[in-house]
Amino acid sequence: MKSNLTVLGVGNILYSDDGVGVRVIEKLREEYRFSDNITLVDGGVQGLNLMDIILDAGRLIVVDTVLNNGQPGDIYRIIHEQAHGRLPAGNALHQADLIETLTFCTLLGQVPDTTIIGIEPKDYTTFSDQLTPPIQDRLADLTQKVLEEIVNQAGADEAVTQISGS
Secondary structure, eight states, X not given: OOOOEEEEEEOOTTBGGGGHHHHHHHHHHHHEEEOTTEEEEEEETOGGGGHHHHHHOSXXXXXXXXXXXOOTTOEEEEEHHHHHHXXXXXXXXXXXXXXXXXXXXXXXXXXXXXXXXEEOOSOSSSOXXXXXXXXXXXXXXXXXXXXXXXXXXXXXXXXXXXXXXX
């Protein structure tokens, strides 16, 4: 198994809460430094174009919105095998592509161990480059959950260093 860890934020930053995965990647890049075996990727809405990135990952953490019939701001940890029932196709443009891409990787026998850290959106369809207040209020909590997952999967606190003044 490859020892690298890829953290992939997906979503469309022009559709309000749909862009939260990308916003977490931005926050991580601004506030932390990571060991060389950890890669942060802004996957946007690239869908199938992410296949090479996913296939190259030893382990994969995806950060995204999750429709799970919860309250806006609820945070979830989902393993890849559970994603199909909890990330129904069509809930956002990129999600069908993400599930499809992971399925293709599985068919190739090369899907990395994948964990999805997601948040229940309030609004993912309104054209806006701003997160809604309940999601913005939970952005730090979501980022912390992603950091905890990184440390858990990387196996050492030295994998992450906070940048001074952040």
